Amino acid sequence: MNTNNKPKEYTSRQMLPIIFALAWPTMLEQFMQTAVQYIDTAMVGVLGTHATASVGATSTFNWLIGSTISALGVGFLAYIAQSLGAGDNNRARKAAAQSVFIVIVTGMFFTLLLQLIKNLVPVWMQVDPVIQKDAAAYFGILYAPMLFRTASIIFGTVLRAAGDTKTPMHIGIQVNLLNVILNFLLIYETRAINIGSHVITIPGAGLNIRGAALASAIAYIWGGLAITYKFYAHTLISPKGQNIRPDTTILSSVMKVALPNMLQRFATSLGYVVFASMINAIGETATAAHTIANTVESAFYIPGWGMQTSAATLAGNAYGAKDNKKLTVLSRTVLPLEVGLMVISGSLLFIFAPILVKLFTSDSNVISLATIVLRMVAVSEPFYGVPIIIEGMMQGLGNTVAPFIYNVMGMWCIRIIGTFICTKLFGLGLISAWACMIGHNILLFVLFSYQYLSGKWKSKMNRFL
Template sequence: MEKWNIRKNKMLPVIFALAWPTMLEQFLQTAVQYIDTAMVGSLGTQATAAVGSTSTVNWLIGSTVSAIGVGLLAFISQSFGAGNRERAKRASGQAVLVVLAVGISFTIVIAAINKQVPVWMQVDEGIRDMASRYFLILYAPMLFRTANIIFGTVLRSVGDTKTPMRVGVVMNIINTVLNFLFIYPTRVAVIAGISITLPGAGFGIEGAALASAIAYTYGGIAITVKLWKHADISPKGQSFKPDKTILIPCIRVAFPNMCQRFATSLGYVVFASMINSLGETSAAAHTIANTVESGFYIPGWGMQTAAATLAGNALGAKDGKKLRDLERAIIPLETGLMTVCGALLFAFAPQLMTLFSRDAEVIMLGSTVLRMVAISEPFYGIPIVLEGMMQGVGKTVAPFIFSVIGMWGVRIIGTFICTQLLGMGLIAAWACMIAHNVLLFMLFAVYFARGKWKPKF
């Protein structure tokens, strides 16, 4: 036992070294999302509903791109663990090809469907044009967004989580400053008795979308430059022609994960569509509560990055002891962090809702669902890190199956029955979401405990 404690204590600093930059990056992104929501919320419930109505489609697009990055993460982290840096650099060259193909393809698709998205999401007719314009502006720089996601994943796969964090910090600063300039019209503010004229374009929610688009454009360019100059994983000098020896192993890992994220995100779209049909108050409360809740998943996503990278390194080095030490250290750590996050969310739900809305009904409804979901935070956090370890060793089929069962078998069918057939509201829909989270915990925990995901060294 003493020997295991020594190994575990050595693993904890490594986990934190990889996780904290990702946590800080996620925290800053969430803070900006909070600011965006608060600024848009000041424009009224219609503006909040218009922005929130397409958020699940945003997740669908972003998660699909992220899934492609998972294949590269597994391949590169395993190559680094095996000491084969040349193979890792060749994979970095293939990442450039992937960014170009995926980014351009998504740009074409978004330009074609932007007017239909609000219709598919059952958005009130009065705000469909507003929602469509917001969506199109936000995703116009899709090539740069793709570069930011995939190149950031490539850097994290070799243990460099600080560079994506630094780029993310600047992106968030740009987004916040431009929000102030683009959303509101020119106005006069009184500070310490002094009147100051603050310039503004008065673009409303289109201004929020434009600010984000510019920030993502910067992020895509900056992360590309950083990757190009990186000592360990630069694609400079590598071939950008398709390389089957790299792409096929990456696709084997990425495809199930992409199917998982696509199916899950499509489920989010259907879920949000049913909530939008409940009216503006429910849609606004759901949008704000989702935004608030996302901030409390930060420890989970940070730990998932560390879990995936370290598990991939362990597999590449054929070090079963390192893999065991990782799981023994990271699971209790994640459980503790998510329990604390759940407690804070439960305690401060009304105050957090008040940050984003002045509508008493929206605040009350959002606070109720947040306190409900706060209880399930640890149950949701554990599958996140378990999935991270499975991603690192290339086991992505089981998570795909579990996610489809949970999303479509519990959340979607349950929400449809509750809201569309029985006439129940947002609280019932979030209860179905919580049941989905608990089921995921059970499925992942049983599969993980049986050890079927572990590679044989």
């Protein structure tokens, strides 16, 4: 990463290794997270459709909370990446210290709030009354360590803004492996397994879905502690010796970026909650199929989100260095690369959808329904890759207003209203809801492509900070 004021000439060939150097650790981290999500879903799926539905019924609330917190991280990413690009390491460290203040306040707020509403969330989500009690118990345990989860999200983003994507990757891998190990010990009863002529007894707490939630909660605590330690030990942006009391100058700049992004993520994630609640109302089979399909699909967005992190950091760095040519070369390199990767991932998803779904359930109705919707969305993946990258570069520049408008418009005007009409008025099922979701993604492709082709996506160049 260029952290001095002297511009450096870049070509696409020279830019590629820089992009991949930042992207691959994020991709590996997300791959591990997705692999563990696969394992979690499969392990809970052994308990039956009821357990899968109980866990999945409130899963979209995770997006609502996590994405709202992540928006704060985006504000710090833009500020710190731009500061380092301008060669102002001291300003970057001061911003890193302010992220500590935000983590403490935000983490404590969400811890209290989510424990107060844990029994209401399944009701709001229109969860089948039969599974509401289990869904509420799972939710309450999972969200108890919100302070630690907040630290993981925001400190991880700050480290990536400094070009350190490996530390969040290493800690993410630790968290995921710990989660899997604890799942084996907490979900199932004590049991004996045969390995050749030997019988091995594996201890188990037999806590079922509560065990799955507890395993995740303990892993989150470890992740929060580990990333905080690494953050404070970082040579470039450690907040040691810095004042963590509120600095209005820094926080106001961070919030200029974070607030539109936060409103966007809150509004779109709330849309996911409403979307999921309408699917839950269709029935247990639709809920299970939707949960499994979301889990399977998430693995195939890894190239997109990994590249977005790289694009955001490099765009912010180019902004700070006032290097418009580097920004242009970045965009012309990363966009075709992203489309190519998403074509490959979409093709693989289309081909292997039924095999992947069968990893999580043996219910033939769920398998059939989840396979259909996955093959539908696989066709749209290359289109979705374009807005992911353009939005990432705009975040790095601090331009978050247009993405806010586009995402809210797509979520509420296309996905939510469309799904309401299809499922509530016409009595259609899960397939129609996912068709509306694809329509949402296509709209984002059109709107963000307009931003890019018109040049408006970098209109804030040299006007922030």
